[in-house]
Amino acid sequence: MAGPVSQRVRNNLVAYAFLSPWLVGMLAFTLWPFLRSIYLSFTRYNIVSPPKWVGLANYNMLLTQDELFWKSALVTIKYACISVPLGIVVGVSLAMLLNANVRGMTLFRTIFYLPSIVPTVATSVLFIWILNPNIGLLNKMLARFGITGPAWLNTSPWAFYSLVLMALWGVGGSMVIYLAGLKDVPTQLYEAATLDGASGFRKMRHVTLPLMTPVIFFNLVMGIIGAFQTFTQAFVITPNGGPEDSTYFYSLYLYNRAWKYLDMGYASAMAWILFLMIVVLTALVFRTQKRWVHYSG
Amino acid sequence: MLGAIVFATGASTPRKYPDRKVVRFWHRWQGDWEKQVNKIVDAFNESQSDYEVVPVSVPGGGADSKLILGVIGGDSPDLMSMWSGAVPNMAANGFLTDLETLMTPDERRRFFKESYAALRDTGMYRGKCYGITIGADLMALYVNVKQLREEGLDPDKFPKTLEELEEWGLRLNKRDKDGQLTRLGFLLSDVAYVSRTFGGGFEVENGKPHIDTPENLRALEAIASYRKKVGYDDVLRFEAGLNDIEGAASWAFMHGDLSITYDGQWRVEELRKFKPDMEYRVYPIPPPRVGGTPLGGLVGGNYMIVPTSAKQKAGAWEFLKFWTGLDNPDRAATFYNMGGWLPYSPAVANSPTFQKWLKANPQFQAFIDILGSPNCKAAPPIANVQYLNDLIRRAEDEAVRGIVTPKQALQKIDSKFKEEQAKRRALGYDE
Numbered sequence: 035m036a037g038p039v040s041q042r043v044r045n046n047l048v049a050y051a052f053l054s055p056w057l058v059g060m061l062a063f064t065l066w067p068f069l070r071s072i073y074l075s076f077t078r079y080n081i082v083s084p085p086k087w088v089g090l091a092n093y094n095m096l097l098t099q100d101e102l103f104w105k106s107a108l109v110t111i112k113y114a115c116i117s118v119p120l121g122i123v124v125g126v127s128l129a130m131l132l133n134a135n136v137r138g139m140t141l142f143r144t145i146f147y148l149p150s151i152v153p154t155v156a157t158s159v160l161f162i163w164i165l166n167p168n169i170g171l172l173n174k175m176l177a178r179f180g181i182t183g184p185a186w187l188n189t190s191p192w193a194f195y196s197l198v199l200m201a202l203w204g205v206g207g208s209m210v211i212y213l214a215g216l217k218d219v220p221t222q223l224y225e226a227a228t229l230d231g232a233s234g235f236r237k238m239r240h241v242t243l244p245l246m247t248p249v250i251f252f253n254l255v256m257g258i259i260g261a262f263q264t265f266t267q268a269f270v271i272t273p274n275g276g277p278e279d280s281t282y283f284y285s286l287y288l289y290n291r292a293w294k295y296l297d298m299g300y301a302s303a304m305a306w307i308l309f310l311m312i313v314v315l316t317a318l319v320f321r322t323q324k325r326w327v328h329y330s331g
Numbered sequence: 332m333l334g335a336i337v338f339a340t341g342a343s344t345p346r347k348y349p350d351r352k353v354v355r356f357w358h359r360w361q362g363d364w365e366k367q368v369n370k371i372v373d374a375f376n377e378s379q380s381d382y383e384v385v386p387v388s389v390p391g392g393g394a395d396s397k398l399i400l401g402v403i404g405g406d407s408p409d410l411m412s413m414w415s416g417a418v419p420n421m422a423a424n425g426f427l428t429d430l431e432t433l434m435t436p437d438e439r440r441r442f443f444k445e446s447y448a449a450l451r452d453t454g455m456y457r458g459k460c461y462g463i464t465i466g467a468d469l470m471a472l473y474v475n476v477k478q479l480r481e482e483g484l485d486p487d488k489f490p491k492t493l494e495e496l497e498e499w500g501l502r503l504n505k506r507d508k509d510g511q512l513t514r515l516g517f518l519l520s521d522v523a524y525v526s527r528t529f530g531g532g533f534e535v536e537n538g539k540p541h542i543d544t545p546e547n548l549r550a551l552e553a554i555a556s557y558r559k560k561v562g563y564d565d566v567l568r569f570e571a572g573l574n575d576i577e578g579a580a581s582w583a584f585m586h587g588d589l590s591i592t593y594d595g596q597w598r599v600e601e602l603r604k605f606k607p608d609m610e611y612r613v614y615p616i617p618p619p620r621v622g623g624t625p626l627g628g629l630v631g632g633n634y635m636i637v638p639t640s641a642k643q644k645a646g647a648w649e650f651l652k653f654w655t656g657l658d659n660p661d662r663a664a665t666f667y668n669m670g671g672w673l674p675y676s677p678a679v680a681n682s683p684t685f686q687k688w689l690k691a692n693p694q695f696q697a698f699i700d701i702l703g704s705p706n707c708k709a710a711p712p713i714a715n716v717q718y719l720n721d722l723i724r725r726a727e728d729e730a731v732r733g734i735v736t737p738k739q740a741l742q743k744i745d746s747k748f749k750e751e752q753a754k755r756r757a758l759g760y761d762e
Contacts, residue, residue: 078758080424081403082639088758095754101747168572185567273392274724278734293396294717296424299758 075302085299092303103304105279106287107311109194113283114261117201121257122250125205129212130238143213150206158270161200162187187271190280197267197281208253215249216242220330247327255316262312265289284308348376348383354646356384357398357408359391359633360466360670363604367669374666375653382646384410395421398638402426407638410647413462415453415634416710416717422456423714423761428637430460433648438657445657445676447702449630452709462634465654466672468595469628469707470524471697472496476610478503478514478590486612493519493528493619496591497557503590504561512562512569517591519557522727523720526550527627527706528618533723533744535711538752538762540719542745543738546622551737553619555730563732580605596698600671603692613694615701626704632673656682664688671695673702714762715751722747 050057075092077085096103132143149157164171165186173183186196219242227237265285268276275282288308292301346353360368365388372386387408389397395417401407413421421427431439442460443451454462476486482502490496500517507513519525526532531546558566573583582598583589585606593616602609615626635654637647656663660678664685667674674680680689680699689695701707710716722744730740755762 078760081399082425086759091758095757099750099754166571167568185564185571188567188571189564274721278729278732279725290721293399295715296399296420 071302071305074299075306077299077302078297079299079302080296081298088299092300093307096300096303096307102279102282102287106275106282106284109280109282110262110264110284113194113198113264114258117198118254118257118261120198121201121205121208122253124202125208125253126212126243126246126250128205128209129216130242132209132213133216143210147206147210150204150209152204154204154266155270157200157203158267161196161203161267162271165196188277190276190278193272193276194280197264197271200267200271201261208257211249211253212246215246219245244328245330248329251319251323251327255319258315258319259312262308262315346383346385348380351381351383352643352646354382354384354410354643354650355408356386356647356650357389357394357411358386359389359394359412359414361388361390364670367666370669371654371666372650375650378653379649382643382649384646384650399426402638402640405640407640409637409641409643410650411636411638412466412633413636415462415464415467415631416720418454418462418634418636419456419712419716420714421636422459422461426638427461428639428641428644430454430463430637430648430651433637433644438652442657445678447673447676447707448705449628449702449707449709450673450675452712453630453632454634455709456712456714462636463651463655464630464632464634464673464675465651465666466633466670467630467675468597468632469630469673469698469701470521470593470595470616471701472517472614472616473584473589473592473594473598473694474612474614475584475587475590476612478587489612489614490617492617493553493623496617497560500557500591501560506565510565512565514587515561515566515569515589515592518561518566518593519554520593520727520731522547522551522554523710523723524629525554525616527629527708528616528623528625529553529627530618530622530624532629532708533711533719535713535719535748540745540748540752542748543741547741548737549619549622551727551730551740554727555733555737558731559733584611585609596673596695597671599692599695599698600668602694611694613697615697624706626701626706628701628704628707630707630709655679661685673698677703714760715755718751719744719748 074085076087076089077092078088079085128146132139132146152160163169165173167173167183167185167188170183170186172186176183184192186192223241223245224237227241232240263285264283268281268283268286269289272281273286275286284304285308288301288304291297291304356372358365358368368386368388372384376383389411391414394411395413398407398411398413398421418427434442442463450464450467451460453467454460454464474486474489479486479499484499484502490499496517497519503514503516504512505514523533526547529546529550531544531550532541533547534541573588580601582594582601582605584592584594584598585602599613602611615628617623618625618627635651637644637651641647652658654663654666655675656666656679657675660674660676661682661684664674664679664682666672667679667685668688674685679685680702689699711719713719726735726740726744729735729743730737735743752762
């Protein structure tokens with residue numbers, strides 16, 4: 035009896051030994067800072083000196099006295115509300131187009147996917163040039179139609195919508211997932227719909243989209259989480275929060291509080307409020323899934 | 332694999348003098364400036380046999396956060412050039428060494444006696460010296476002589492008042508058939524700086540802010556009204572189209588896109604290198620007709636700091652002395668001239684080497700004049716000066732865009748800053 039048990043223990047130990055680099059990393063660099071930041075959010079902390087307990091003061095000030103906190107939260111919520119649905123519509127539409135059976139389709143798929151693997155910093159710098167009001171590609175194109183394009187990144191509300199536009203640039207990542215979802219739609223359903231005389235639009239509305247909802251749901255959740263954490267593009271393109279603070283994203287303000295003003299306790303409180311916002315929104319989305327997400331099989 | 336070996340052995344930095352004590356120096360200069368910094372480092376390494384300074388260029392955006400991580404990780408540089416605005420907060424939070432603890436009594440006496448007051452005070456926090464400059468900045472007006480003459484203006488009879496300068500600026504503007512600016516005559520901006528010319532400034536004395544003052548109001552009104560005259564959007568579009576990279580030969584002034592422009596002293600050296608044939612003048616910004624103060628200025632720029640966790644503080648101080656010229660002003664003059672930097676003291680400015688360079692680059696004299704003026708000041712030495720600077724920048728932007736009046740903008744800075752002070756006090760900060 036001892037033999038198999040000790041063998042099982044040994045196997046488990048070997049498994050944990052192989053897992054240990056990841057486990058140690060996760061515990062030390064993710065879980066511990068995560069838990070520690072709960073404590074730090076109730077302190078005044080500048081990294082070098084020991085944290086000093088201030089109770090709920092950070093939360094109280096954030097919620098009752100900090101105009102920029104609310105401003106940046108609203109900018110971020112507005113961004114999520116616009117960029118996430120837009121990303122889904124564009125991503126699904128692109129996936130449908132790229133699902134067509136035409137020659138050279140793999141090349142088109144690669145071309146549309148490529149921007150999503152370009153680092154955000156590089157994309158941001160590229161967009162600074164594309165959106166330049168005088169010599170930028172976009173305004174040059176608009177000028178051909180007699181339209182004087184705005185100073186995209188220097189005026190409100192255009193700076194905000196420029197970042198929304200930029201988010202679409204990386205839609206290739208979700209598009210690939212939608213494409214995989216489309217491939218999973220059973221062809222016999224289309225055949226049955228065709229026999230019933232359904233038009234192309236009705237097939238998309240009543241066959242494709244319902245069966246794509248699990249993938250849309252996944253991208254919706256990931257999109258919300260990503261949108262609430264938007265930082266790099268705002269930091270690179272409009273590091274000071276943009277015209278009239280229109281691109282002062284929550285994470286940018288959090289970063290400034292932590293690293294510019296050395297207010298780590300305050301920033302930790304901000305991080306926890308952000309975490310709670312994401313958790314609540316994700317929970318709400320999960321609650322709604324019964325009504326609109328259809329899992330086949 | 333190679334990366335792992337380098338990381339494991341800590342041998343990422345090639346050493347020229349492996350037997351010497353290493354002084355790790357982080358700085359924020361890149362491109363042509365980095366080459367000048369390396370020359371200064373080489374000169375120091377060749378001048379003595381105890382230390383080897385190893386320079387590392389750390390791009391500006393993340394330099395301060397890298398320092399913070401270095402300090403808490405026990406792997407900080409021994410010396411670093413830091414943006415002056417970050418010095419008070421870093422000092423208040425215990426990241427920086429009080430440099431007076433590294434000075435001998437004689438060095439300390441000479442430093443406090445000899446330094447230009449504004450430069451010295453910019454590195455101070457609560458009466459102690461945490462930063463010494465080797466690359467501080469001041470602003471003055473660069474004037475394109477050819478363009479002025481073409482418009483019938485005499486560059487040698489430069490306006491004595493700001494109002495007259497504004498008239499010149501409007502006259503020098505050029506527009507295309509669609510009314511878009513193709514050349515900008517002059518632009519008034521940066522209220523924190525310009526307010527000094529109006530006899531004002533954003534001061535905080537003993538915790539009491541002096542922000543919503545008549546002088547600052549007049550400065551902001553002048554900025555907003557002049558911008559309105561030129562056209563807010565027109566300037567925005569024009570400026571966005573300029574390929575203006577500091578330290579490179581692409582400065583818009585060099586290419587005739589700006590007739591009179593407000594810029595830093597380092598441009599003198601750039602013009603000498605990249606556009607030696609260009610005829611130009613440099614003048615301090617003239618004060619307004621009423622209530623102005625001549626030679627007003629606000630110091631900012633690169634300050635050398637020694638982190639509290641530095642392992643080789645003595646070596647860092649030796650290098651800092653070498654560069655600043657505290658021990659030998661004439662030798663250090665060469666270094667200041669390399670990058671077109673402001674000398675830390677009149678002793679350097681009056682040294683034969685610096686005077687010789689000044690004779691060849693007489694335009695730099697305007698900056699020396701501003702530096703020596705009692706109206707040239709340091710930013711308030713308060714821990715949350717970066718927060719104040721951010722408030723000022725945002726409020727100026729709103730006033731210039733016409734979202735708020737200049738008065739409302741100043742009131743907003745004042746009330747927001749007081750709120751922040753109250754918040755900090757409630758959290759237990761001293762200020």
